[in-house]
Amino acid sequence: xxxxxxxxxxxxxxxxxxxxxxxxxxxxxxxxxxxxxxxxxxxxxxxxxxxxxxxxxxxxxxxxxxxxxxxxxxxxxxxxxxxxxxxxxxxxxxxxxxxxxxxxxxxxxxxxxxxxxxxxxxxxxxxxxxxxxxxxxxxxxxxxxxxxxxxxxxxxxxxxxxxxxxxxxxxxxxxxxxxxxxxxxxxxxxxxxxxxxxxxxxxxxxxxxxxxxxxxxxxxxxxxxxxxxxxxxxxxxxxxxxxxxxxxxxxxxxxxxxxxxxxxxxxxxxxxxxxxxxxxxxxxxxxxxxxxxxxxxxxxxxxxxxxxxxxxxxxxxxxxxxxxxxxxxxxxxxxxxxxxxxxxxxxxxxxxxxxxxxxxxxxxxxxxxxxxxxxxxxxxxxxxxxxxxxxx
Amino acid sequence: xxxxxxxxxxxxxxxxxxxxxxxxxxxxxxxxxxxxxxxxxxxxxxxxxxxxxxxxxxxxxxxxxxxxxxxxxxxxxxxxxxxxxxxxxxxxxxxxxxxxxxxxxxxxxxxxxxxxxxxxxxxxxxxxxxxxxxxxxxxxxxxxxxxxxxxxxxxxxxxxxxxxxxxxxxxxxxxxxxxxxxxxxxxxxxxxxxxxxxxxxxxxxxxxxxxxxxxxxxxxxxxxxxxxxxxxxxxxxxxxxxxxxxxxxxxxxxxxxxxxxxxxxxxxxxxxxxxxxxxxxxxxxxxxxxxxxxxxxxxxxxxxxxxxxxxxxxxxxxxxxxxxxxxxxxxxxxxxxxxxxxxxxxxxxxxxxxxxxxxxxxxxxxxxxxxxxxxxxxxxxxxxxxxxxxxx
Numbered sequence: 001x002x003x004x005x006x007x008x009x010x011x012x013x014x015x016x017x018x019x020x021x022x023x024x025x026x027x028x029x030x031x032x033x034x035x036x037x038x039x040x041x042x043x044x045x046x047x048x049x050x051x052x053x054x055x056x057x058x059x060x061x062x063x064x065x066x067x068x069x070x071x072x073x074x075x076x077x078x079x080x081x082x083x084x085x086x087x088x089x090x091x092x093x094x095x096x097x098x099x100x101x102x103x104x105x106x107x108x109x110x111x112x113x114x115x116x117x118x119x120x121x122x123x124x125x126x127x128x129x130x131x132x133x134x135x136x137x138x139x140x141x142x143x144x145x146x147x148x149x150x151x152x153x154x155x156x157x158x159x160x161x162x163x164x165x166x167x168x169x170x171x172x173x174x175x176x177x178x179x180x181x182x183x184x185x186x187x188x189x190x191x192x193x194x195x196x197x198x199x200x201x202x203x204x205x206x207x208x209x210x211x212x213x214x215x216x217x218x219x220x221x222x223x224x225x226x227x228x229x230x231x232x233x234x235x236x237x238x239x240x241x242x243x244x245x246x247x248x249x250x251x252x253x254x255x256x257x258x259x260x261x262x263x264x265x266x267x268x269x270x271x272x273x274x275x276x277x278x279x280x281x282x283x284x285x286x287x288x289x290x291x292x293x294x295x296x297x298x299x300x301x302x303x304x305x306x307x308x309x310x311x312x313x314x315x316x317x318x319x320x321x322x323x324x325x326x327x328x329x330x331x332x333x334x335x336x337x338x339x340x341x342x343x344x345x346x347x348x349x350x351x352x353x354x355x356x357x358x359x360x361x362x363x364x365x366x367x368x369x370x371x372x373x374x375x376x377x378x379x380x381x382x383x384x385x386x387x388x389x390x391x392x
Numbered sequence: 393x394x395x396x397x398x399x400x401x402x403x404x405x406x407x408x409x410x411x412x413x414x415x416x417x418x419x420x421x422x423x424x425x426x427x428x429x430x431x432x433x434x435x436x437x438x439x440x441x442x443x444x445x446x447x448x449x450x451x452x453x454x455x456x457x458x459x460x461x462x463x464x465x466x467x468x469x470x471x472x473x474x475x476x477x478x479x480x481x482x483x484x485x486x487x488x489x490x491x492x493x494x495x496x497x498x499x500x501x502x503x504x505x506x507x508x509x510x511x512x513x514x515x516x517x518x519x520x521x522x523x524x525x526x527x528x529x530x531x532x533x534x535x536x537x538x539x540x541x542x543x544x545x546x547x548x549x550x551x552x553x554x555x556x557x558x559x560x561x562x563x564x565x566x567x568x569x570x571x572x573x574x575x576x577x578x579x580x581x582x583x584x585x586x587x588x589x590x591x592x593x594x595x596x597x598x599x600x601x602x603x604x605x606x607x608x609x610x611x612x613x614x615x616x617x618x619x620x621x622x623x624x625x626x627x628x629x630x631x632x633x634x635x636x637x638x639x640x641x642x643x644x645x646x647x648x649x650x651x652x653x654x655x656x657x658x659x660x661x662x663x664x665x666x667x668x669x670x671x672x673x674x675x676x677x678x679x680x681x682x683x684x685x686x687x688x689x690x691x692x693x694x695x696x697x698x699x700x701x702x703x704x705x706x707x708x709x710x711x712x713x714x715x716x717x718x719x720x721x722x723x724x725x726x727x728x729x730x731x732x733x734x735x736x737x738x739x740x741x742x743x744x745x746x747x748x749x750x751x752x753x754x755x756x757x758x759x760x761x762x763x764x765x766x767x768x769x770x771x772x773x774x775x776x777x778x779x780x781x782x783x784x
Binding site for chain 2: 042044045050051053106110111112113114164165166168169231232233234295296297298300301302303304306354355357358363364365366369370371
């Protein structure tokens with residue numbers, strides 16, 4: 001199948017309307033914490049608060065979303081103020097004395113947990129940069145760049161972060177280069193950063209060289225520092241949705257560079273491999289984990305369908321289609337779009353459920369928790385809408 | 393319903409036969425690592441090795457099982473030698489230079505991961521004590537007592553183990569007193585330990601006072617240090633199967649003390665509350681996680697059915713029935729026994745599967761991994777067989 005102008009226009013309208021009339025109103029303005037600042041995002045199906053704790057990742061992500069809406073959609077003062085509230089909370093409470101960020105906070109800003117990773121930092125960079133752009137705030141832009149510099153340091157200085165494993169069997173994950181590519185892209189496309197292109201090149205090269213296995217038609221989640229597949233339960237496990245997210249970051253880069261052929265091939269290969277291995281031909285939807293050699297995956301819930309891989313696949317397939325015109329990608333986009341809006345979307349109360357069993361039945365009804373909040377879904381709806389606007 | 397002598401004899405024979413002709417042969421002798429010592433236990437449905445890594449918990453547990461079989465069932469030299477192989481591996485490789493134990497090892501004994509908990513130590517105590525009893529090894533008995541002393545220290549000295557959370561919202565888990573009760577019971581009933589009774593009293597008192605909520609008819613998994621229910625997603629979550637395991641440790645103590653009425657009531661209450669909240673009336677089986685106020689549980693796989701809660705419930709219901717004669721417990725035992733042997737038992741290749749979806753379909757086929765090995769199932773079959781022998 002292919003999409004004609006009419007269908008593309010229809011899709012653009014659908015994503016715009018879902019974003020502004022369904023997804024966003026679930027969260028905004030009711031999630032603003034007018035007492036302590038920041039957001040109250042852990043909500044049940046109907047939108048009632050089930051926990052007043054605050055997730056640091058999701059504070060960065062929602063502040064990014066609100067600032068980006070202000071910048072790209074409409075200059076609504078409440079969006080900018082909403083973004084500022086999250087950013088103030090992050091700056092005031094979420095940095096430890098060693099300069100690293102926490103992961104989980106109490107409502108009043110007391111820290112509950114710090115983790116060994118620096119993704120709190122990468123999402124804070126997104127928020128700061130988007131806000132700096134939206135508000136024209138040069139100081140905030142400087143702060144975003146400083147924090148991005150720290151992320152580069154964490155990623156490239158061995159031993160800087162506390163290790164989870166001994167040195168017996170060193171591994172590295174695709175998450176770090178992937179998320180850093182997106183962080184650098186966002187920084188570059190909001191406030192500009194001279195380091196962006198250089199580092200994006202390096203991280204894409206690392207993914208292509210060490211994680212994408214053309215002979216196996218697979219994108220690994222973890223490999224040895226030299227890029228070898230390690231034949232153990234945990235290291236054989238890969239995450240189709242995560243690699244598909246990586247694929248569209250690389251396709252986005254291909255588009256940014258005027259259709260760079262090598263990047264286009266790399267991004268499409270990653271998407272193709274993960275679609276082949278990740279799509280459930282029996283029940284539909286994208287599996288959470290798979291084993292590269294089809295052996296049992298340690299994570300017992302490996303065949304569940306989570307919301308966010310579907311958001312990433314909706315973006316990746318649409319982007320691949322607009323870049324290549326290959327009808328296969330329109331077909332896949334249609335397939336994942338239909339599955340996702342049929343199964344995850346809550347027609348009654350808005351937004352998406354997060355967690356389905358393999359057969360598509362609902363395993364858990366919360367809309368927000370420590371790991372799920374207003375990010376993957378509204379980002380998908382915004383990204384697809386903006387992308388389609390250019391094509392109709 | 394109630395069980396007559398004939399049915400009890402039949403059950404005793406069933407558990408004995410399952411243990412010796414189905415469960416044990418899946419693992420033994422093929423899992424002995426004749427090259428590096430210890431066990432190769434990560435196996436797929438058919439018994440093929442899917443990973444040669446070694447789990448420290450499961451090494452202690454399997455060594456305990458083999459030594460206990462030698463002591464309680466039959467003095468087969470291969471069982472004692474098998475136990476020794478695991479114990480040698482634990483003693484030679486699994487202690488870090490600070491005296492604490494690792495969690496995850498490579499086949500050759502190189503450490504891969506150490507965790508913040510001391511359950512590697514408690515399961516090593518079980519193994520050392522059971523082996524000391526079986527082999528009449530006084531030196532090993534001394535080592536078991538020394539290691540148990542360290543466990544008491546870890547449990548009672550704040551700050552001795554690296555914390556996972558900040559001090560903002562202190563919590564404590566039922567796992568520590570529960571597992572230590574069982575460790576002390578095993579130590580007492582194999583090699584004897586003067587500290588046993590005193591500490592068992594304290595830990596049972598702590599569970600009764602801080603974790604068992606009669607007004608809510610619930611056993612909490614985590615509470616504040618003073619025993620309060622904390623109204624947050626993670627702390628509202630409880631684990632029916634875990635509390636049912638704790639219930640039978642306490643019922644075992646009631647039996648040991650000649651039918652102590654207070655302990656009997658406590659153990660039965662814990663079992664009753666968790667059965668009411670944990671049994672799935674629609675599909676059968678025991679849910680993994682629930683929320684004390686019936687709100688959404690953060691863990692998306694919360695309604696899955698794992699093998700081990702069913703092992704613990706089979707023991708707890710049978711023990712409650714033999715101690716009280718209450719027909720309810722015979723009915724429950726029948727219910728969980730039937731569900732479990734119908735759904736988890738692999739009639740073709742022996743042993744049990746570990747992970748079912750809520751509706752009882754199979755989510756993952758491995759028999760052994762970093763968390764599942766020869767422990768809960770063979771312990772259940774051995775315990776029930778031995779218990780029934782006294783009643784027929």
